[in-house]
Amino acid sequence: MKLSSLPLLLLILCCTERLSAQENQGFRNAPKVINDPGNFYKYAEHSRKFSGIPSITVTSKGTLWATWYAGMTSGEDANNYVVLAYSKDQGLTWKEILVVDPDEKGPVRAYDPEIWIDPTGKIWLFWAQTIGLEGTVAGVWSMTADDPDSENPLWTSAKRISDGIMMCKPTVLSTGEWLLPVSTWRLTDESAKVVVSTDQGVNWAVKGACNVPKADREFDEHMLVERKDGSLWMLLRTRYGIAESFSIDKGKSWSAAKPSALVHTSSRFFIRRLNSGNLLLIKHGPIAVKTGRSHLMAFISKDDGKTWSKGLLIDERMGISYPDAQQAADGRIYLTYDYNRTLDQQIIMTVFTEGDVLSKDYDECIVKVFKERKIISKQ
Numbered sequence: 001m002k003l004s005s006l007p008l009l010l011l012i013l014c015c016t017e018r019l020s021a022q023e024n025q026g027f028r029n030a031p032k033v034i035n036d037p038g039n040f041y042k043y044a045e046h047s048r049k050f051s052g053i054p055s056i057t058v059t060s061k062g063t064l065w066a067t068w069y070a071g072m073t074s075g076e077d078a079n080n081y082v083v084l085a086y087s088k089d090q091g092l093t094w095k096e097i098l099v100v101d102p103d104e105k106g107p108v109r110a111y112d113p114e115i116w117i118d119p120t121g122k123i124w125l126f127w128a129q130t131i132g133l134e135g136t137v138a139g140v141w142s143m144t145a146d147d148p149d150s151e152n153p154l155w156t157s158a159k160r161i162s163d164g165i166m167m168c169k170p171t172v173l174s175t176g177e178w179l180l181p182v183s184t185w186r187l188t189d190e191s192a193k194v195v196v197s198t199d200q201g202v203n204w205a206v207k208g209a210c211n212v213p214k215a216d217r218e219f220d221e222h223m224l225v226e227r228k229d230g231s232l233w234m235l236l237r238t239r240y241g242i243a244e245s246f247s248i249d250k251g252k253s254w255s256a257a258k259p260s261a262l263v264h265t266s267s268r269f270f271i272r273r274l275n276s277g278n279l280l281l282i283k284h285g286p287i288a289v290k291t292g293r294s295h296l297m298a299f300i301s302k303d304d305g306k307t308w309s310k311g312l313l314i315d316e317r318m319g320i321s322y323p324d325a326q327q328a329a330d331g332r333i334y335l336t337y338d339y340n341r342t343l344d345q346q347i348i349m350t351v352f353t354e355g356d357v358l359s360k361d362y363d364e365c366i367v368k369v370f371k372e373r374k375i376i377s378k379q
Contacts, residue, residue: 024107024131026102026103026106026107026108026131027102027108027129027130027131027137027138027139028129028139028160029102029103029108030157030158030160031100031101031102031103031108031110031129031141031158032100032101032102032103032104033098033099033100033143033155033158034098034099034100034101035097035098036097036098037083037096037097037098037099038096042072042104043070043081043083043096043099043101045096045377045378045379046379047072048070048071048072048345048379049071049072049073049074049342049345050070050071050073050074050075050076050080050341050342050345051068051069051070051083051338051341051345051346051347051377051378051379052068052069052070052321052322052338052341052345052347053068053069053111053112053113053322053338054066054067054068054322054324054336054337054338054347054376055067055068055113055114055115055116055169055324055336056115056324056325056326056334056335056336056349057115057116057117057123057326057334058117058326058328058334059117059121059123059148059149060121060329061149062088062090062328063086063087063088063148063149064086064087064088064090064091064334064349065084065085065086065115065123065148066084066085066086066087066094066115066336066347066349066376067082067083067084067085067113067114067115067125067127068082068083068113068338068347068376068377069081069082069083069110069111069112069113069127070083070345070377074342075342076109076111076133077109078105078106078107078108078109078131079105079109080109080110080111081099081100081101081102081109081110082099082100082101082110082111082113082125082127083096083099083377084096084097084098084099084100084113084115084125085097085376085377087376090351091334091349091351091374091376092374094376094377096377097152098155100113100125100127100141100143100158102129107131107132108129108130108131109129109130109131109132110127110128110129111127111128112127112128112165112166112167113125113126113127113128114126114127114166114167114168114169114324116169116170117148117326118170118172118178118200118201119172119200120200121146121148122144122145122146122148122201123144123145123148123153124142124143124144124170124201125142125143125144125155126140126141126142126161126166126180127140127141127142128140128141128164128165128166129141130165134185134187135164135165135183135184135185135186135187135191135219136163136164136184136185136187136188137163138163138164138165138184139160139161139162139163139164140160140161140162140163140164140165140166140180140182140195141158141159141160141161142158142159142161142201143155143156143157143158143159144156144201161180161195161204162180162182162193162195162204162206163182163184164182164183164184164185164193164195165182165183165184165185165219166180166181166182166183166195167181167183167219167220167221167268168181168221168222168223168268168270168324169223169272169324169326171223171224171225171226173226173232173250174226174230175250176198177196177197177198177250178196178197178200178201179194179195179196179207179224179251180194180195180196180197180204181193181194181220181221181222181223181224181234182194182195182206183219183220183221183222185217185219185220186217186218186219189211190209190210190211191209191211191212191217191220192209192210192211192212192220192222192234192236192245192254192257193206193208193209194206194207194208194209194224194247194251194254195207196251207250207251207252208247208249208251208252208253208254209254210222210234210236210245210254210255210256210257211254211256211257212236212238212243212257213256213257215239216238216239216240216243216257217238217239218237218238218239218266219237220236220237221236221237221268222234222235222236222237223235223269223270223271223272224251225271225272225273225279225304225305226273227304227305228277228304229304230248231246231247231248232246232247232248232250232251233245233246233304233305234246234247234254235260235262235269235271236257237266237267237268237269238257238266239266240259240266241259241260241262241263241264241265241266241290242259242260242262242263242264242269242283243257243258243259243260244257244258244259244260245257245258261287261288262281262283262287263285263287263288263289263290264283264284264285264290265284265285265290265291265292265293267284267293267321267322268321268322268323269281269282269283269284269323270282270283270323270324270325272325272326272327274300274327274333274354275327275329275331276354278300278301278302278354279300279301279304279305280298280299280300280325280327280333280354280357281298281299281300281301281305281308282296282297282298282299282314282323282325282335283296283297283299283323284296284297284321285297286311287299287308287311292318293318293319293320293321294316294317294318294319294320295313295315295316296313296314296315296316296320296323296337297311297312297313297314298311298312298314298333298335298352298357299311299312299357300354300357300358309357309358310362311357312352312356312357312362312365312366312369313366313369314335314337314350314352314369315337315339315348315350315373317339319339319340320337320338320339320348321337321338322337322338323335323336323337324336324337331353331354331355332351332352332353333351333352333353333354334349334350334351335349335350335351335352336348336349336376343379344378344379345377345378345379346375346377346378346379347375347376347377347378348373348374348375348376349373349374349376350369350370350372350373350374351369351372352365352368352369352372356368356369
C-alpha cells in the first residue's frame, strides 16, 4: 500500500481524483454492510486478488478481532472493501462475519480499517471511504457493538465521523479525551490532524493539527503517545521515514514536523504504551538502520522514547508491512501485519510479551515468536 512514486504523477492523479470525488459525492453515503460474506463469490477469500493493511484487538475475555481490506482486483481501487473477522481460539481459526462495501462496482472504495475496544468495553470498527487515492476528500466512518464477545454482535449503523483517513489506533488521554489521528494527506497544510471526543465517541471535532513540509509529505499515518510529563508525542510517516512533533496543550497546537531519531523506510510503524507504562515500538529494522519493508522488529523504551532496547525480530522477509498490535490484560501482545498483498495475500498474527523483547535469551524468543505465527487470511 502507498509505495512512493513520481511526485508529479501523483499530484496529477490526486488532483484528477479530487475533482472526480467533488463531482460525485457518493463517498459520503452510508455503505452496504454484508453479513456472512463467505456466501457471496465477490467477498469470498478465494476470489480476492488483494489483501492487506490489517488491524487487531483483543477483548477482556480473549476474543480476537481483526480487520483488513481486500478486493477482486490486485490494487487499491474502486473494488476495495473492508473485512471483519474474529477468533475464539487464540487465532487458530477465524470467522469472517461481515464486509463493508460502499457501492459494489461503483467508484467508491472502503479501505484503511482500524479495530479498537474503548475504555467502556465497546468495540469500534473504523474505515475510510473515498473515490480514487486522494485523502483530502475521504472520510472516516465507524460502527460500534456493545458486546464484542458475542457470536453475533449487534452493530450500529455506519456513521461518518470526519473528513480524512484514520490509519492508526485512537489514544485515550489522562483527561479522559479520546483522540483520533486523522489525516488529509499530501494536498493540504496541517494534514496530520487530531480529532477529539469528550463524550465517549458521541461527537467528534478537530482539536489541532501538525504541518508537514510539502517536500516531505506522504500519508502521515501518525500515531499519538501521551508522555509521562503530560505532553503529547506524535510520530508521522514521511517520504524520508519517521518525523516527530510535540504538543504541550493536549493536542491544540503542534510543533513543526522534523526528522526523529527513528530511522525507517516510508511505511507504517506502530507505537503504543504498554500495561507496564513502557513504550512498545514496532518498525522495520534496527532503530538506526533503514531496511525497506523487511525485518519487522519490536523494541521497548523505559524512558518515554529517549532510548530503546535491542530489537526482537518478528519477521525478516521482504514484503511484510503495516504492523498493528494490542496488549491483553495478561500481558500478551497480539501483533498483525501483511505479507505480499497481491501474491500470498497473507494477513498474519503472532504473540509475544514485553519480557520476550527484553529477554537475554534472544534466540529462544525469536523461535517462540516464529512458532506463534498464525494465518488470519491468505490466498
